[in-house]
Amino acid sequence: MSRILITGGAGFIGSNIARRLVELGHEVTAADNLFLGRRGNLKGLKLKFQKMDLRDEKETDRLFRKGRFEYVFHEAACSSAPMFDNNPRYALDINTRGFVNVMQAAKQTGVKRVVYASTSSIYHDLTPPQVESMVVTPESFYTISKYFTELCARQYLSEHGLESIGMRYFSVYGPNELHKGRYANIISQFLWIMRKGGRPVIYGDGKQGRDFTYVDDVVDANIRAMRGGKPGEVYNIGTGSITTFNDVVQLLNLSLGKKIAPKYVPNPIHNYVPLTGASIDKARKELGFVSRYELKDGIRKLVEFYSK
Structure with a gap:
């Protein structure tokens, strides 16, 4: 059993990850500002819930110190390009400052690994099958913010030794x-x-x-990335x-x-x-992930x- 934090834990993917981790017997804390997430998504789950805003550095540090987490699943984000249309300042702040606060707190409290959400939107109009080694050029505030998280995560690994793995989700439903x-x-x-x-x-x-990728497959990939895969890498999570x-x-x-x-x-x-279409060869080889x-x-x- 591990102590695990899920940011965006009351949201779509976060709540599905929470359900699986609770079923596996882990000690789970779900943190969410409820901007989009709903407490009802966690109904019946034996876990701790913390309503908070990850943009608040002190509040984030306090959460990590108190929780003594071993692993973090970072799902808190404005998760699609249309969310940036009306208020790009807020969305960028959530996706960038919120991510940095999580990584900094994880570094300071000895978290073993952060598994974080990225996006297939980074590939934009590159011809499928889209491969992680492709050179990407973010075309929107949303993809810029997500590519920032990937670069930032690699920097935390190279400068501070903080392990992380990025998940480039493809059109998740469920x-x-x-x-x-x-x-x-x-x-x-x-x-x-x-x-x-x-x-x-x-x-x-x-x-x-x-x-289109069913959310249970995404959950499976996240669980595998908790201890598998190569630190600092990103993986396509789709069906192919x-x-x-x-x-x-x-x-x-x-x-x-x-x-x-x-x-x-x-x-x-x-x-x-x-x-859009994923090559999942890398995820299959390094995570053992195959869509079910x-x-x-x-x-x-x-x-x-x-x-x-």
Whole structure:
């Protein structure tokens, strides 16, 4: 059993990691400012919860000193480009200063390893399969902030010996995302609309594709990174398969027993990425990670979750 902190612990991915760690018998503390996260995502879990803002250096230091954590899963972030549109100052502050405060506190209190969330958005429009060794050029405030965390993490390793591993998530979907609303994964958004008989809106012709990754696979990758992998590295966490938005609607119709046609509208996003797709060779070799969920199975589980 280990003492573990999850930042953003009441959020989508953080709460799913928390559930798995509690099931494994670890002593878990979930910290969240509840900007988007919800306490309800942690309902029934035997853990400690701390409402706090990681931008507060003193509060963060106090949390780490009191918790004496061995491992940290850093999921607290503004986690999509649209979150930066209205208030880039706040979003950048969360993603950069919050990360530095976590790393500094981890260094000072002897944390063994930090596993942190990065993003596949860093690849922008590079042709799939997207590989960790590709030269990336961040194209938005969001991807700039995430690339900063990767560079910062490497610096903490080289200067201070603090181990960390970055996870470049590919289009994660699954339970506990309702609180994200319009910032949720497109699969969840389509499901919420179609359950009520509505038509999901697709930009363009629907042939754009994503490497959709079920959250349980992401949790598995994080658990593996706690003690496996190479410190200072980043890993793609995806399935290696690309599914078009048209096919997503078809799969949702099958799971829901409906025949709803999407509504196609002109794409208003000037730098829209047509395709994302992970090479997971590195994660397979160094973490032992392999995706267990095909999209049809993940969608079926998601439909079951929201039907409860």
